[in-house]
Each structure stands twice: as C-alpha cells, then as structure tokens.
Amino acid sequence: MQAAPRELRYVTILTLFAGAIPSIVVWLNKLIIDDITKILSTQTVENPVDLVTSHYSLLYSIAILLLLNLFADSVGTITSFFFATLADRVQGFVELKVLDKIANFQDIALFESPDLLNIVQLTEKGVLRLKELSFRLVQTLQGFFIFVPAVLLSASLAWWVPFILFSCATPALYVDMKYRKLSWRAEETQAPIAREMNLYKMMLSGEAYAKELRLFHLQSLLLERWKGLFQTMFKGMEKIRRRGSQEIFAWSLLSGLGIALPYVYIVFGVLAKKNTLGDLALYSGVILQVQRSLMFLIFGGGELYDVSLATTPIFQLLELKPRLSPQTKNFLTPIPHSPLLSEGIQIQNLSFSYPNSERQILRDINLTIKPNEMIVLVGENGTGKTTLAKLLCRLYDPSAGNIIWNNQDLRDFSIEELRKRIAVVMQDYARFPTTVRENIGFGYLPDIQNHAAITEAIAETGMTKVIDKLENGLETLLGKQLEGGVDLSGGQWQRLSIARALLRLSHAELVILDEPTANLDPKTENEIYEIFRTLAKGRIAVIVSHRLALAKLADRIVVLEHGQIIEMGTHDELMRLEGQYHLMFTRQASSYK
Ligand SMILES: Nc1ncnc2c1ncn2[C@@H]1O[C@H](COP(=O)(O)OP(=O)(O)OP(=O)(O)O)[C@@H](O)[C@H]1O
Numbered sequence: 364m365q366a367a368p369r370e371l372r373y374v375t376i377l378t379l380f381a382g383a384i385p386s387i388v389v390w391l392n393k394l395i396i397d398d399i400t401k402i403l404s405t406q407t408v409e410n411p412v413d414l415v416t417s418h419y420s421l422l423y424s425i426a427i428l429l430l431l432n433l434f435a436d437s438v439g440t441i442t443s444f445f446f447a448t449l450a451d452r453v454q455g456f457v458e459l460k461v462l463d464k465i466a467n468f469q470d471i472a473l474f475e476s477p478d479l480l481n482i483v484q485l486t487e488k489g490v491l492r493l494k495e496l497s498f499r500l501v502q503t504l505q506g507f508f509i510f511v512p513a514v515l516l517s518a519s520l521a522w523w524v525p526f527i528l529f530s531c532a533t534p535a536l537y538v539d540m541k542y543r544k545l546s547w548r549a550e551e552t553q554a555p556i557a558r559e560m561n562l563y564k565m566m567l568s569g570e571a572y573a574k575e576l577r578l579f580h581l582q583s584l585l586l587e588r589w590k591g592l593f594q595t596m597f598k599g600m601e602k603i604r605r606r607g608s609q610e611i612f613a614w615s616l617l618s619g620l621g622i623a624l625p626y627v628y629i630v631f632g633v634l635a636k637k638n639t640l641g642d643l644a645l646y647s648g649v650i651l652q653v654q655r656s657l658m659f660l661i662f663g664g665g666e667l668y669d670v671s672l673a674t675t676p677i678f679q680l681l682e683l684k685p686r687l688s689p690q691t692k693n694f695l696t697p698i699p700h701s702p703l704l705s706e707g708i709q710i711q712n713l714s715f716s717y718p719n720s721e722r723q724i725l726r727d728i729n730l731t732i733k734p735n736e737m738i739v740l741v742g743e744n745g746t747g748k749t750t751l752a753k754l755l756c757r758l759y760d761p762s763a764g765n766i767i768w769n770n771q772d773l774r775d776f777s778i779e780e781l782r783k784r785i786a787v788v789m790q791d792y793a794r795f796p797t798t799v800r801e802n803i804g805f806g807y808l809p810d811i812q813n814h815a816a817i818t819e820a821i822a823e824t825g826m827t828k829v830i831d832k833l834e835n836g837l838e839t840l841l842g843k844q845l846e847g848g849v850d851l852s853g854g855q856w857q858r859l860s861i862a863r864a865l866l867r868l869s870h871a872e873l874v875i876l877d878e879p880t881a882n883l884d885p886k887t888e889n890e891i892y893e894i895f896r897t898l899a900k901g902r903i904a905v906i907v908s909h910r911l912a913l914a915k916l917a918d919r920i921v922v923l924e925h926g927q928i929i930e931m932g933t934h935d936e937l938m939r940l941e942g943q944y945h946l947m948f949t950r951q952a953s954s955y956k
Contacts, residue, residue, distance in 0.1 A: 366456030370449035374501055377442040382508025384435050385655075386516050389648030391428045395421060397641035442501075450497035457493055457677060461486060469778045470685035471758045472718045481554040482683065484561070485676035492670050499667035506659025513652035517625070520638070520646055524625045531621025532657050535614035539665040542607030547672040549599050556596050563589040570843070618657065622650050686718065687760050687778070706769045708732040708755070708873070708903060713764035715747075715754060724750050725926045728764070737896065737904040739914040741944065742923035748907040749790060751923075752875050755905060756785055786871035788879035790907070792860035796842035799830055799859070806863035807870060820862040823894050825887055829855055853882040861891060874904040880913075892916055911948045920944060 364371060398421045408414055415422055465473065465483070473479050514525040550557075566572045567585050576582060629646045632638030713728040725747045732738055740748040753759060754766060757773050766773040773781065786806070795802050803820055804811030811817075817837065821827055833839040833849060840848040841859075851859070861879055868874060876895065880888040892913050895904065906917065914920050915934045922930040922937070922944050930942050937944035 367449045367452035370445045370452060373445045374442060374449055375504060377438055377445065378501060378504045379508045381435065381438045381442060382505055382656075383512050384431050384438070385509060385652050386512035386649075388428055388431055389513075389645055389652065390516060391424045391431075392648060393639075393641035393645035394424045395428070395641075396644050397639050398424070400640050446497065446501055449501075450494045453497050454490075454493045458490055460681060461490060461677060464681055464683070468683070468685060470687050471753075472686055473683075476718050477555065478719075479683070480558060482676050482680050484554050484558045485551070485673075486680045488557075489674040489677045492673050495666070496670045496674060499663050499670055502659050502663030503667045506656045506663050509652050510656035510660060513649050513656060516645065517649045517653070520625065520629060520642055520649075527621045527624055528653055532618040532661075535611055535618050536661050536664065538607070538610045538614050539661055540668050542603060542610070543665055543669045544672065545607070546600060546603045547669065549603055550673070553596050553599065556592050560589055560592045560596070563592070622653065626650065687757070687774075705734055707734045707736070708769075709765075709767040710751075711765045711767060713754070713761045713766065715750060715759065715762050717750075717759070723762075723926060725754075725761075728928060730921060730928065730931075732903050732905070734903065735901060736918045737899060737906065737916070739906045739908055739917035739920050740923060741908065741911065741914055741920060741947065746923040747926045748923055749877055752787075752877050752905060752907055755873065755875060756787060757781055783870070784872045785875060786864045786867040786873075787875045788860055788864045788877065790877040790881070792857060794842065794856050796840070796844050796848065798835075798838050798840055799833070800837040802841060802859045803862045803866055806866035810866055816866060817862075820865040823865055824858040824862045825890060826855065826858050826862065854884065854887070857882040858887070858891075865894070868899070868902075872902055874899050874902055875906075876904070877907040878909070879906070880908075880910070888913070911944075911951050914948075922947075 398418065402408070402414065402418065402421075415425065473483065514528060517524040517528060563585050566576065567582070567589065576585070626646060629638055629643055633640060633643050708731070710728050710730040710732075713725060714723055715725040716723050728751065730738075740751060742748055754761060757766075757776075757778060760774060768776070768781075795805060797805075800811065800817060803817050806820075807816075814837075818827075821830055829851075830836060830839075840846075841851060842848045843850050857880070864874070864876070864879075874895070879895075880891055883891065888910070895906075896916060906913075908914060918933070919931060920934060920937055921928055922942075924943060930937055930940060930944050932940070934948075938948065
C-alpha cells in the first residue's frame with residue numbers, strides 16, 4: 364500500500380469487476396434459458412429476430428450478456444498493465460528500503476553474526492518473491508470476488524447450498540495453510556544450510572576464487588559439498604510437502620462431494636418441476652465459478668500465505684536495531700580544523716570479545732595516545748592489532764573498559780560524526796567498480812569534483828603515470844565486471860585506497876592505517892610512509908604493520924601478544940629492552956642479509 368497505492372486501488376476495483384462478471388453472465392444465461400423455454404412451450408417460432416425484438420426481457424438479457432463478454436477481455440488487459448506496474452513498484456520500493464537499511468546499518472555485526480546473517484539471507488530470498496506476492500494477492504482477490512457472488516447466486520437455489528459449498532471447501536484450505544506454515548518453519552531452520560550453500564556457490568562461481576579453484580582442482584570437492592547440503596535441505600522439505608499433498612488431496616475429495624450434492628438435488632428438482640432448466644444451467648455455471656474461485660482461493664491464497672511468510676524477514680530486517688550501544692550525547696562541533704584531539708585518546712582497561720564468541724581477543728589494554736603522536740602496533744598474526752584499530756573506528760564497542768576521545772567516551776558521539784573525523788586504510792580495502800575519480804573521491808565526497816585535490820592525491824601515491832596512460836584518465840571505469848572497465852594490479856588498487864584516505868586526511872583528526880602497504884614495492888612503501896608522516900602531522904596516527912623497518916619511524920611502538928600489550932616504547936628503547944620486539948626486529952633484519 365505504501366509502494367503503489369494508486370495501482371493497488373485500480374487493480375482491486377478492476378479485479379472486483381472482473382470477478383463479478385462471470386456470475387452476472389451465469390445469471391443472465393439462466394434468465395435467457397427460462398425465457399426461451401417459456402416461449403417454446405407456448406408458441407411456435409416463425410421469425411426468431413422478430414420474436415427476440417418483441418420480448419424485451421430476452422432482448423436486454425442477450426444485449427447485456429454480449430456487452431459484458433466484450434468488457435471482460437479489455438478489463439483483463441487493463442488489469443495486466445496495472446498489475447505489472449504494481450509488481451515492479453513493490454519490488455523496487457522494498458529493495459531500496461532493504462539496501463538502505465543494510466548500507467546504513469552502523470553495526471558491522473550484521474555481516475558477521477550468524478543470527479543476523481540468517482535474517483539477511485532470508486530477506487534476500489523474500490525480496491526475490493515480492494513480484495509473486497503481488498501476483499498471488501491479485502489471484503486471491505480474484506478468487507474472493509468470484510466466490511462471493513457465485514455463492515450468493517447459489518443461495519437463490521436453496522439456502523443451504525452455499526453452506527455445503529463453503530463448509531466442504533474449508534478443511535482443504537485450512538490444511539493447505541497448515542502445511543505452508545510447516546514448510547516455512549523448515550525453511551527458517553534451514554537458513555544456515557542455505558547460507559552455507561551460498562558460500563559454496565560463491566566459491567564455485569565467484570571471481571575471487573576462480574584461479575585457485577582451477578589450479579588446485581577443487582571443483583568436484585566443492586560441488587559434492589554443495590550437493591550434500593542441497594540433499595539435506597531437499598529431503599526435509601520433500602517430506603513435509605508429500606505429507607501436505609496427501610492430506611490436501613483427501614480434503615479436496617470432500618469439497619468435490621460438496622459440489623455434487625446440490626447438483627443431484629437440482630436435477631431431481633427439475634424432474635419434479637420444482638426447478639427450471641434455467642436453474643440447472645445456473646447451478647452448472649455457479650459450480651464452474653465456485654470451482655474456479657476455490658482454485659484461486661486455495662492455491663492463490665495458500666501461495667499468498669506462503670509468500671507473506673517468506674517476506675516476513677524483510678520486516679524483521681527493517682526493524683533491526685544495531686547492537687552498538689546508543690549514543691548518549693550528540694557531537695555537534697564543526698569538523699574541519701577543530702582541535703578536538705588536543706587531549707588525545709585514552710584506552711582504559713579495554714577488553715573485547717567478538718559478538719557471539721566467548722574468546723577474549725583483547726585483554727586489559729591501557730594506552731594513552733598523545734596529540735600528534737604516531738603509534739605503530741606490531742605483533743604476530745592474530746594478536747588483535749586490527750581488532751584494536753576497528754574499536755578505535757567504533758565498528759564495535761568494547762566488552763569492558765572505555766575509549767576516551769578528547770576527554771569524552773567514544774560512545775557519546777554520533778557514529779556518523781565520529782567516522783567523519785577518521786581517515787582509514789583497511790587491510791582488506793575496497794575495490795569499487797566505478798571510475799578512478801570516484802574510487803578516490805569516495806574518501807571525501809565534497810571533493811569528488813575537486814580536480815586539484817584528486818590529482819594531488821594521485822601524485823602523492825605515485826599513480827600519475829598509471830592514470831595518465833588510461834584512455835579516459837580520471838573517468839576510466841575500473842574493474843573487469845564493467846563493459847570497457849580496466850583492471851589494476853594489486854599494488855595499484857592499494858595505492859588508490861591510500862589516495863582515498865589522503866583526500867580525507869586534511870579533514871580528519873585520527874588516521875588509521877592497517878597494513879596499508881602490504882602490496883607495495885619497497886620503494887613506493889617508503890615514499891608512502893614519508894607522505895603519511897608529513898600529512899599526519901597535527902593528527903593522531905595509528906598504524907598496524909609487520910614491516911618493522913617502518914616501525915622505526917613511529918613516535919612509539921606498541922607490541923601486542925595474545926591480546927595484551929607486552930612492550931611499549933621507541934625503537935631504540937625496545938631494542939635496548941631485548942624483549943619480543945628486539946627478537947622480531949633482529950629476525951626480520953637477518954632475513955634481508
Ligand atoms: N569478525 C570476527 N569475528 C570473530 N573473531 C574474529 C573476527 N575478526 C577477527 N577475529 C579473531 O580475532 C583475533 C585477532 O584478529 P585480528 O585481525 O585483530 O589480528 P591481527 O593481530 O590484526 O592479525 P594479522 O597480523 O594477521 O592481521 C583472531 O584470532 C581472529 O580469529
């Protein structure tokens with residue numbers, strides 16, 4: 364009703380009209396047959412045309428009947444037009460709402476927590492069935508609008524006829540709904556299997572896996588796993604469907620009996636001259652309409668129920684609330700050049716476990732980062748460096764302890780405002796399938812058309828020559844997915860992600876770089892760090908890196924082990940300490956010898 368109120372109104376009115384036409388036709392037919400029987404029993408017909416034109420009731424009945432038949436076709440065409448528009452509008456409206464919700468969902472847990480992922484998975488399936496929802500809605504309305512006048516007409520034969528028709532049809536309808544609910548429940552519980560199947564589908568057909576899948580010859584293994592999951596899912600559903608069809612079949616026999624009884628009654632009525640031949644024709648027509656409407660009601664209504672169950676996760680998703688704690692205050696100070704980090708950042712007694720996990724990734728972290736300080740986080744794989752960086756961007760809230768930003772808890776800020784003040788290069792940076800300009804401009808949208816700012820960011824990341832060689836320069840489409848799109852090397856993509864962060868840098872107060880140079884050659888890497896060092900002046904910079912030669916540039920190095928800070932100091936201080944950092948540094952240095 365929100366998506367296409369006009370179309371829904373028109374479709375309902377037209378369907379009502381189309382539904383009523385058959386019953387009116389059946390009624391007129393009865394009048395015509397009764398009139399003709401009466402005429403034939405009282406006089407002989409010499410000129411049929413004169414006879415019809417002199418019997419006004421017969422003439423009008425035939426004329427209206429022909430007119431209605433004429434309309435019936437055009438009503439169908441107009442309904443199809445409005446129906447198609449209704450279905451498209453509903454689909455577009457809901458898809459936009461869902462995309463908006465997912466894209467603006469501040470909490471990254473939506474992509475990591477199994478229960479939320481299940482809702483997303485079911486929503487995707489539900490969205491695909493929205494067109495069907497419109498179709499089934501119209502079909503059910505049609506069934507209803509045919510059923511009501513047909514049943515009322517049947518009451519003109521005997522008061523109990525509609526009761527028999529209705530009560531014999533109800534059980535089949537009820538059983539159908541029951542089984543649809545059961546299969547929906549099964550689908551709900553099978554959402555994790557469906558998600559796993561999707562993952563295998565992604566591995567089998569996704570570009571990111573295409574090379575290794577072939578080189579390691581993993582096709583059969585993964586196909587077998589997909590097949591196994593499919594079988595599990597299919598068997599569960601098939602069992603429910605089979606039981607459902609058996610029961611519905613049995614109850615449909617009852618509804619057939621309900622139609623046959625009144626028929627026999629009217630045949631006897633005609634023979635006993637209690638009913639006319641017109642009544643028999645009326646009932647035959649009514650039965651046809653009742654059968655047709657029951658088919659629409661049972662199948663259309665059942666499917667409508669089914670689709671509406673399948674689309675409920677859409678509403679669940681739209682009502683989801685982020686699990687990040689709500690902010691307590693709004694941060695309204697203007698962003699550019701505000702010396703907001705003049706008091707630095709304090710991480711106090713911070714511990715963290717990922718949602719839905721018991722394992723503590725970070726434990727009792729205490730760290731004060733002074734204004735203008737450049738910190739490098741080092742440590743072995745999996746010690747929690749990226750996790751700490753993510754907590755600083757408030758992708759998650761700490762499980763215990765606080766992060767204090769300029770004397771205020773991070774949770775006091777609006778998330779949008781906070782993120783505007785942070786420039787980030789992520790370990791798994793995005794490769795947007797858009798133009799070069801947009802890949803950089805996305806870093807700071809107000810500058811997306813600022814040619815000078817974008818070309819400067821390109822120059823600083825050493826990409827000028829690469830971009831100049833592209834046929835359409837800044838407007839070149841990137842990514843193989845697009846027609847005419849150009850792909851870049853891993854290092855070139857990474858440089859673009861750095862250029863994106865650089866564009867934002869002058870408006871940011873905190874710079875977070877998580878392995879920002881992993882794909883770069885050593886020369887470019889050194890140049891980039893120098894650029895960051897210069898540009899990060901006046902800001903706080905937190906860098907995660909395994910390249911310890913670069914750690915030497917930091918004001919302070921923080922060494923993490925098993926989620927805890929074990930050493931902290933300048934390069935020289937930590938080397939003198941001869942602890943973990945010393946060990947890591949000498950190992951790395953010896954590998955270059
Ligand atoms: N989204 C997540 N959900 C659950 N556990 C996670 C998630 N992301 C990371 N982890 C776990 O948290 C631990 C720390 O991961 P993190 O990425 O912070 O390590 P890291 O020190 O940055 O490692 P690396 O040097 O390999 O990048 C790992 O054991 C990882 O399994």
